[in-house]
Amino acid sequence: MIGRLNxxxxxVPDLARATARYRDQLxxxxxxxxxxxxxxxxxxxxxxxxxKVELLEPLxxxxxxxxxxxKNPAGGMHHICFEVDDIEASARxxxxxxxxxxxxxxxxIGAHGNPVLFLHPKDFDGTLIELEEVPA
Amino acid sequence: MIGRLNxxxxxVPDLARATARYRDQLxxxxxxxxxxxxxxxxxxxxxxxxxKVELLEPLxxxxxxxxxxxKNPAGGMHHICFEVDDIEASARxxxxxxxxxxxxxxxxIGAHGNPVLFLHPKDFDGTLIELEEVPA
Numbered sequence: 001m002i003g004r005l006n007x008x009x010x011x012v013p014d015l016a017r018a019t020a021r022y023r024d025q026l027x028x029x030x031x032x033x034x035x036x037x038x039x040x041x042x043x044x045x046x047x048x049x050x051x052k053v054e055l056l057e058p059l060x061x062x063x064x065x066x067x068x069x070x071k072n073p074a075g076g077m078h079h080i081c082f083e084v085d086d087i088e089a090s091a092r093x094x095x096x097x098x099x100x101x102x103x104x105x106x107x108x109i110g111a112h113g114n115p116v117l118f119l120h121p122k123d124f125d126g127t128l129i130e131l132e133e134v135p136a
Numbered sequence: 137m138i139g140r141l142n143x144x145x146x147x148v149p150d151l152a153r154a155t156a157r158y159r160d161q162l163x164x165x166x167x168x169x170x171x172x173x174x175x176x177x178x179x180x181x182x183x184x185x186x187x188k189v190e191l192l193e194p195l196x197x198x199x200x201x202x203x204x205x206x207k208n209p210a211g212g213m214h215h216i217c218f219e220v221d222d223i224e225a226s227a228r229x230x231x232x233x234x235x236x237x238x239x240x241x242x243x244x245i246g247a248h249g250n251p252v253l254f255l256h257p258k259d260f261d262g263t264l265i266e267l268e269e270v271p272a
Contacts, residue, residue, distance in 0.1 A: 005189070053141070098161075125154050
């Protein structure tokens with residue numbers, strides 16, 4: 001079912017500083033900040049060639065990463081995203097095997113414009129897992 | 137400097153249960169458990185095609201992930217590993233720019249038999265970063 005590791009998301013308190021660390025200290029290829037107000041984050045993509053790191057800073061009042069940063073003020077790894085080719089089929093299999101999908105239990109459109117869902121971290125060893133449907 | 141995202145490591149309290157979740161619920165390709173007593177972990181590799189997830193369970197008295205699991209009993213994302221082609225040059229650049237290398241500050245042989253180093257999470261937004269020298 002799951003395919004490629006699409007990205008690892010890291011919540012950061014200061015996106016400019018985090019971007020500078022990846023660019024100047026780690027010598028990574030980093031993009032420009034992109035504000036995604038409908039997702040409550042500003043994101044910078046770090047291109048590792050085979051995958052991506054997404055540096056996320058809260059944007060707006062209802063950011064989904066605000067609570068995480070309150071608990072982890074220095075930042076930290078927030079979630080990991082795997083690609084699937086049929087998110088509805090994936091959702092059915094997961095629910096049938098006892099996994100909980102966050103929110104109303106149905107896929108929604110994610111930050112890349114593709115359908116996504118998030119699985120309850122308690123069902124996967126304390127790890128927040130995103131599944132993203134990526135056209136083959 | 138940094139190249140491919142080599143793996144994301146997830147510390148888990150019960151490796152057999154975590155492996156079953158990735159295999160049976162997420163439909164991932166998982167390997168056999170490998171005991172690495174010199175690194176204090178038993179590891180299962182989850183092959184995502186482009187990268188890997190490493191599920192880590194403590195092994196022995198002095199496991200480097202025991203303290204993490206005491207703080208996070210359900211488990212959680214422990215570190216992220218990027219490949220570099222010259223770890224000594226990477227170490228020099230990082231130290232020159234103010235980053236701290238854990239341990240005695242010099243690379244050591246990691247779980248894959250290659251030289252590795254770990255960077256202080258406080259210098260990288262709460263994220264424990266491993267660099268691994270992978271021959272080109």
